[in-house]
Amino acid sequence: MNDEQMIDCPEDSQQLTRLRAIMHRLRAPGGCPWDAEQTHESLLPNLIEEAYETVDTIRRGDWEHLKEELGDLLLQVVFHSELAEEAGRYNFDDVARIVSDKLVRRHPHVYGDSAVTDTDGVLSQWDAIKRQEKGDEEEPYLHNTGKGLPAMLRASKLQKKAAKVGFDWPDDAGVIDKIREELSEVEEELESGDRERLGSEIGDLLFSVVNLARRHKLDPEILLESTNVKFETRFHAVDQSLQAEGKDLSSATLDEMEQRWQQAK
Structure with missing residues (x-):
């Protein structure tokens, strides 16, 4: 099938190919002006937002909605791969190949003859293989660790x-x-x-x-976000309690808000 035929393809096994065809069409002349204007840099906020929305859905246990969020996250990978292909660097197949090769290479206890059998051994083996791959044994031990992650x-x-x-x-x-x-x-x-x-x-x-x-x-990011949600919920209860008495946040005293905060807890 060509790209146009793939747009309406119903076969489950062809949905990734269909997604790539849609993305290619959106970026092509006569496609979507917004999609055509995007760059790796302009898409960064979308990539971060979709990742965090996926995390939030998992935290809430909303498994049906997770399907949609994973799709949005996958779109970001496909979009960046399309941009790379247009620039002549690589394409989605190359992205999939490199991660597949990495998984096989770093799981010699599954695909090779390593005798590792427990989680600690697997993680130590993974780190050793990773250092060997990157050839950074001579680099500082913490070199590039967590680079690009949120500070916490x-x-x-x-x-x-x-x-x-x-x-x-x-x-x-x-x-x-x-x-x-x-x-x-x-x-x-x-x-x-x-x-x-x-x-x-x-x-x-x-x-x-x-x-x-x-x-x-314990993941500190998850812990802090849980506290954020708790704070938001309790503060909303404070606001609702004040409104029920004909008051609002801007006119309430700190003591009045604290009293309702304790009630919300």
């Missing part, structure tokens, strides 16, 4: 990798002491009035809290 996720990834070579607290007590130490330093800088040093100390405090989450295999 990157902090966790940096800490996790450092812990693999023994750079970690022996128990939670050390982490808690570190959090208290960093909090004390924040308090000192609050009194000093030095905003730059205050910011640095707050960053250290956040890093230490992330470390506590990491040690317990």
